[in-house]
Amino acid sequence: MRIVVGHLFPDYLNIYADRGNMAVLARRAQWRGHELEVRALGQGERVQPGEHDLFYVGGGQDREQELIAPALAALGPALQEAIAGGAAALAVCGGYQLFGRFYRDQSGDELPGAGLLPLHTVAGERRMIGDVLLECELEPGSPQTLAGFENHAGRTILEDGALPLGRVVAGFGNDGQSGFEGCRSGRVLGTYLHGPLLPRNPWLADWLLTQAIAHRSGEPPELDPLPDELEAEAHDVSAERARTRGGRF
Amino acid sequence: MGLVPVPLAIEIGLARAAARLSRLVGAGGGTTVPGKLLWKLDPGAVDRLAARLPRGSALISATNGKTTTAAMVARILEPSRRLAHNRAGANLVSGVASALVAAQDAELGLFEVDEAALPEVARRVRPRAVSLANLFRDQLDRYGELELVAARWREMARSLATNATLVVNGDDPQLGDLAGERPGSVVFGLDDPRHASPELQHAADSKWCVRCGTPYDYAAAYIGHLGDYRCPSCGNARPPLDVVAREIELNGLESSSFSLVVPEGTRRIELQMPGLYNVYNALAAAALSRALGASLADVQAGLQGFSAAFGRFERIRMDERSLLVLLIKNPAGANEVVRTLVAGAPPRLLLIALNDEIADGRDVSWIWDVDFEPLLGSLERLIATGERAAELALRFKYAGLAPDAIEVVPSLEAALDRGLELTPPGEELAALPTYTAMLDLRALVAARGHARPYWEDAA
Numbered sequence: 001m002r003i004v005v006g007h008l009f010p011d012y013l014n015i016y017a018d019r020g021n022m023a024v025l026a027r028r029a030q031w032r033g034h035e036l037e038v039r040a041l042g043q044g045e046r047v048q049p050g051e052h053d054l055f056y057v058g059g060g061q062d063r064e065q066e067l068i069a070p071a072l073a074a075l076g077p078a079l080q081e082a083i084a085g086g087a088a089a090l091a092v093c094g095g096y097q098l099f100g101r102f103y104r105d106q107s108g109d110e111l112p113g114a115g116l117l118p119l120h121t122v123a124g125e126r127r128m129i130g131d132v133l134l135e136c137e138l139e140p141g142s143p144q145t146l147a148g149f150e151n152h153a154g155r156t157i158l159e160d161g162a163l164p165l166g167r168v169v170a171g172f173g174n175d176g177q178s179g180f181e182g183c184r185s186g187r188v189l190g191t192y193l194h195g196p197l198l199p200r201n202p203w204l205a206d207w208l209l210t211q212a213i214a215h216r217s218g219e220p221p222e223l224d225p226l227p228d229e230l231e232a233e234a235h236d237v238s239a240e241r242a243r244t245r246g247g248r249f
Numbered sequence: 250m251g252l253v254p255v256p257l258a259i260e261i262g263l264a265r266a267a268a269r270l271s272r273l274v275g276a277g278g279g280t281t282v283p284g285k286l287l288w289k290l291d292p293g294a295v296d297r298l299a300a301r302l303p304r305g306s307a308l309i310s311a312t313n314g315k316t317t318t319a320a321m322v323a324r325i326l327e328p329s330r331r332l333a334h335n336r337a338g339a340n341l342v343s344g345v346a347s348a349l350v351a352a353q354d355a356e357l358g359l360f361e362v363d364e365a366a367l368p369e370v371a372r373r374v375r376p377r378a379v380s381l382a383n384l385f386r387d388q389l390d391r392y393g394e395l396e397l398v399a400a401r402w403r404e405m406a407r408s409l410a411t412n413a414t415l416v417v418n419g420d421d422p423q424l425g426d427l428a429g430e431r432p433g434s435v436v437f438g439l440d441d442p443r444h445a446s447p448e449l450q451h452a453a454d455s456k457w458c459v460r461c462g463t464p465y466d467y468a469a470a471y472i473g474h475l476g477d478y479r480c481p482s483c484g485n486a487r488p489p490l491d492v493v494a495r496e497i498e499l500n501g502l503e504s505s506s507f508s509l510v511v512p513e514g515t516r517r518i519e520l521q522m523p524g525l526y527n528v529y530n531a532l533a534a535a536a537l538s539r540a541l542g543a544s545l546a547d548v549q550a551g552l553q554g555f556s557a558a559f560g561r562f563e564r565i566r567m568d569e570r571s572l573l574v575l576l577i578k579n580p581a582g583a584n585e586v587v588r589t590l591v592a593g594a595p596p597r598l599l600l601i602a603l604n605d606e607i608a609d610g611r612d613v614s615w616i617w618d619v620d621f622e623p624l625l626g627s628l629e630r631l632i633a634t635g636e637r638a639a640e641l642a643l644r645f646k647y648a649g650l651a652p653d654a655i656e657v658v659p660s661l662e663a664a665l666d667r668g669l670e671l672t673p674p675g676e677e678l679a680a681l682p683t684y685t686a687m688l689d690l691r692a693l694v695a696a697r698g699h700a701r702p703y704w705e706d707a708a
Contacts, residue, residue, distance in 0.1 A: 011464075015386065017617030023647040061394040067462050131611070149612045195614025199643045230646060230657070233639035241605070 002035045003212045006052035008075070010040050012068040013095055016151075016194035018058030021092070024198040024205050025054075032223055034213065043071050047078040052087055053212035055079060059093030059194050065103075069111040072098050076114035083116065088187035088211035092197065096182070096190035097121040097154050117183045117190050118162040121154040124176075128152055130247030132171025132193060133239045134181050138207055145169070146201050147238035148193030150181075150247070156192075158183055165191050170246030187211050200234040202226070265350060285343045287350060295342065298349040299358055299374040304330065306358030306374045307541055308367065310402075311382035311418075313582040314530040315340065315361040317522075317561050318382060321534035323359055325543050325551025334359040341366045345374065357541070364398050368405040379409065380416040380537040381424050382529065385473055385581035386454050386618070387610075395454055399423045406431060414540040418533065419488045420475040422455045422465065428488050437492040437536040438477075441507075444497055444525055445469035445476065450584055450620060460485045471525060473581040492536040494528050502573075502593025509535055509548070516549045521556050524589035526582070567699050569674040572665075574690060577601075577681045578609070580618040586681060587623055595627035596679050600668040602635040602661055602686035609683040613637050616644050630671065631655050634664035635686050661689050 005025065010018070022038050029036035041047065060068065083089060091099040100119040103111040113120070134146040146166060155175040158164060164174070165182025173181035174192070182191035189208075191197070198205040206223050214220040287294050299306055309319045316338045323334050333355035335348040340363045348360065362370045364384070371379065381402060384395055406415055406427050419425040419436035428434035449456060449467065455474045457464055463482035470476035479486040494507040506519045507528050520531055535548045543551075557563045563574045575590070577583040590596055605611050625648060633642040638659045645655055658664040665680075672678040682690050 017614040020614075020617030020644070020647065027647050027649075061396055063396050063457070063462075067457065129612075149614060151612065195612065196617055196640065196643070199617075199647060200640065227652075230639050230642050230652075230655075233657070234637075234643050237637060237639060241611075245611075 001213060001216055002037060003029060003053045003209075003216050004051060005036060005038045005212070006041045006047065006055045007038050008041050008055060008057040008072060008095070009043070009068050010058070011042060012064040013058045013060040015061055015064075016059050016093060017196055018056070018092065020196045021056065021058075021090075021198045021205075024202070025209060028202065028205050028226065029209055031226055032209075034209075036209075036212075041075075043068070047075060047082055049078075049081060049085060052082060053215045054087060054208055055082070055089040057089075057091045057095030057099065059095055061094075062105075065094045065098065066111060069098055069103070069113075073112035073114050076116065079114060079116055083186070083188055086187075086215040088208055088215070089116065089189065090208060091117070091188070091190040093150075093152065093192055093194040096192060097152075097156065099188070099190050100156065100183075103154060116188055117185055118159040119156055119183050119190075121156045123153050124155045126153075128172035128176050128247055130171055130245065131238060131242035132173070132181065132246055133169040133242035134166030134171075134173075134193070135169055136166030138184070138204075144201075144203050145235075145239065146191075146193060146197070146204065147235050147242060148191075148197050148201070149195055149238075150192040151194065152192050156183075165189055170242040170248075172247045176247075196234075200231060200238050202228050202231045285346075287343075287346045295346045295349065296373045296375075298346070302333065302355060302358050304357040304541075305377035306333075306360060307378040307380070307537060308371060308374065308376045309359075309361045309380045309382070309533070309537065310364055310367045311380075311533070312364060312385040312387045312579060313585075314382055314526060314533065317527065317530045317557075318380070318533045318537075319359060319361040321531060321552060321555050322538050322541075324555045325534065325538040325547055326357065326359070326541065328551075329543075329547070331356045332359050333357070335361060342370055342373070345370055365401075368401050371405050371409065375410060376413060377410075378414040378416060378537060378540045379406070380533050381406075381427070382418045382533045383421050383473075383475060383581075384423050384455065385579055386615075387579040387581075395423075399455075403427060403430075416533070416536045416540055418475065418529070419490055420471065420477070422459050422474065422478055422485075422487075425488050426459045426485070435491050435536050435540055436488050437494075437532045438487065438490045439469075439471050439475075439494050439497070439525075439528070439532070440477075440490065440510075441495055441497045442469040442477075444499070445471055449474065450581075454581075458483060458485050472529070472585055475529070492532060492539070494532050497525070497528055499523065499525065499589075499592060502589060507531075509545075511535075511539065511545065514545055516545055518549060518552050520552060522562055523593065524562075524585055526585040526589075527562070564677075565694055565699050567669060567678075567694070567697075570669055570672050571677045572669075572694065572699075573677050573679045574687060575679065575681050576684065576687050577619075578684055580615055580620075583616075583619040583621075583681070587619070587621060590679060591623045591627075596624065597627055597629045598632075598668065598671050598678065599624065599628060599630075600632045600634065600664055600678060600680040601641055602664065602680065602682040602690065603633070603637040603641040604635045604683050604686045604689075605637050606685045609685050613640050616641060619644075621645065622648055625650060629654060632664050632668050632671075633657050634659060634661050635683065661686060662693055665690065665693060 164180035333352035417424040420438040458480035465478040468477040
C-alpha cells in the first residue's frame with residue numbers, strides 16, 4: 001500500500017535531524033511491504049482533503065519559526081479538516097509549539113499557532129536542555145517509554161482537560177514543573193523530544209504507521225514485528241543518560 | 250622581568266607548577282590547568298599578560314577550522330616572531346591564559362577561541378586582529394542557536410579597538426554583513442564555481458537574507474551556506490573580496506592547490522592537505538597573516554610547509570598499516586570529511602566513533618543531519634564505536650547499509666584493533682572520531698608508541 005506523509009515546511013523547520021524521523025517511517029513501511037512517500041508542503045501550497053495520511057512538522061531556530069509561523073497558522077483549518085478525516089500528525093519541538101494556539105516570545109510578541117493542539121507556549125528565561133525519558137500509554141494497557149533529548153526556552157501550558165503525551169521520568173518536560181511532556185489530541189501528537197526520536201523509539205514509528213495505513217485502507221493493520229535490537233540498545237543508552245543527567249531545575 | 254608586578258610573577262609560578270603536576274599525575278596535558286588556576290587566583294591576570302605582548306594578539310574563531318587555521322598562521326609567522334599559541338586547541342579563556350603563562354618571552358599572541366568564549370576573550374586580550382571564518386549549526390545544546398552566536402559576534406566586532414583589523418569570510422552571509430559595518434575589514438572568499446555544490450546542502454544554515462529574510466540566490470554554494478549569494482529582494486550580497494582563492498584543484502585525499510589572489514599579486518599555493526575546507530582554512534590564514542604584517546612570500550612558504558593540525562587530518566603509522574584520523578564534530582564539517590573521502594579513495598571500511606561528552610555535544614541528533622549517504626556506494630563494513638555506538642549504527646541502518654555490514658563495538662580500543670585486523674598490510678584505516686573520541690584514540694595510539702601525546706605536540 002502507498003501512504004503519503006505531508007512534511008510541513010522542511011526548508012524552514014529542519015534543525016534537529018527531522019529527516020532521520022522520515023527515514024525511519026519510510027524504511028519501516030518498506031520492510032512491511034508498503035511504500036511511503038514524503039511530500040514537502042512549502043509556502044503557498046495547499047492541503048487537499050484525503051491526500052495525506054500523516055503530517056510531520058519539525059523544529060527550527062527562532063528566526064526561521066518567525067518567518068514561517070503565519071504560513072503554518074494559515075494551514076490550520078485545512079489540517080484540522082484532514083485530521084478530522086482520519087489523518088495523523090506528529091509535531092516536534094518548534095513545530096509542537098506552532099501546533100498550539102500561540103507562542104509568546106520574551107518581548108511579549110506573539111506568533112500565531114495552527115490551533116491543532118489545546119495549548120500555548122510562553123518563552124522563559126533559562127533554556128531547558130538535556131536528555132529526557134517519558135512513560136506513555138497511547139493504547140490502553142500497553143505502556144511504553146520514550147527516550148530523547150530536549151532543548152527549548154518555551155514553557156508549554158496545556159489547557160484544562162488536555163492530555164499530555166507522557167509522564168516525565170527524568171528531564172524537564174513541557175515547563176520544567178508539571179511533570180508532564182508533550183500533548184496528545186486523538187491522532188495528533190506533539191513533543192519536545194527532537195532529533196532521532198523515532199530511530200530509538202521504533203514503537204512510536206509503528207504507531208504512526210498504523211494510523212496512516214488505517215486512514216488509507218479503512219482498517220487498522222497488523223504490522224509484522226521487526227528485529228529491533230540496535231534500536232533497543234540505542235533507546236536504553238539514551239534512557240540511562242536521562243536517568244543520570246536529565247535536566248532538572 | 251622587572252616590569253612584572255610581583256604578585257603576577259608568583260601567580261605564574263604557581264600556575265606552571267600546576268601544569269607540571271597535572272602531567273605528573275597523568276591527568277592529561279596540563280593545557281588548561283595553569284590557566285584555570287590563574288583564572289581562580291586573579292581573573293585580571295589574563296588582561297595584564299596579554300597587554301605585555303609587544304606585538305599584541307590575534308584571535309581566530311569559527312565553527313569549523315579554528316585549530317587548523319591557527320596552526321597555519323603559526324607556521325607562517327613563526328620564523329620571524331615568537332608566539333604565545335594555544336596549539337592543542339584549549340580555546341576557552343583558561344586555555345588562552347595557559348598559553349600566555351607558558352610563553353613568557355612571546356612577542357605575539359595567536360589564539361584560537363571558542364565561539365561562545367570569543368566576546369570575553371576579546372574584551373580581555375584586546376586583539377589587534379580577529380579572524381571570523383564561518384558559523385554553522387554546532388552543538389545547539391551548548392552554544393544555543395546560531396543566531397545567538399552571530400549576535401554576540403556582532404557586538405564583539407563593534408567593540409573592537411578602532412585600529413584593530415577584522416578579517417571575515419565574505420562567503421558566509423552572517424560574517425560578510427559585519428564587513429559592511431566596519432570599513433577597512435579584510436574579506437576573503439572563493440571564486441571558482443567549478444567546485445560549487447549542485448544544490449544547497451541539508452546542513453546549510455544562514456540561507457535567508459540577514460536583512461530581510463528572503464531566501465538568497467546562490468551563484469555558487471561551496472560548503473553549507475558558504476558561497477556567492479545575493480538577495481533577490483533587497484540586494485544584500487557577498488561583499489567584494491580582498492583575498493581570493495581561484496583555480497582550485499583538489500587531489501583526492503592527498504593534497505590541494507589554488508591561486509591566492511591579493512591586491513599586490515598572485516601566488517600558486519600547493520597545500521599538503523585535501524579538501525575545499527582546507528582551502529578555506531588556508532585562505533583565512535593568509536588573510537590574517539597579511540593583516541599581521543606577513544609578506545606574500547612568507548604566506549606561501551608557510552602554507553606549503555604545513556601538513557596537519559592535531560587530530561584534524563592526521564596520518565599515523567601503525568607498523569605495517571596507517572591510521573588516518575579525521576575529526577568530525579558537526580554536520581558541515583563532517584560533510585566535508587565525507588566529500589573528501591569519497592573524492593579520494595572511496596573507503597570500503599570505516600571506523601566511526603561517536604561520544605556524547607560535553608566537548609562532543611551531549612545531543613547526538615546532529616549525526617542525522619550529516620550527509621553520510623555518499624559513503625554507501627563503496628562501504629562494505631562499518632565499525633561503529635564510542636559511547637553512542639548503537640545510535641550511529643542506526644544512522645547507517647536507516648540510510649540503507651545492510652545490517653550485517655555494521656559492527657557495533659562500543660569499546661574504542663577493541664574497535665581500533667578490529668579495524669586494523671580488517672585492514673590489509675600496506676593499507677590505511679580511516680577513523681572518524683568526535684572530539685573526545687579523537688583524544689582517546691590518540692592516547693591509545695600514543696600508548697602503543699605510534700604518536701606523541703598531545704601536550705608534547707603543543708610544547
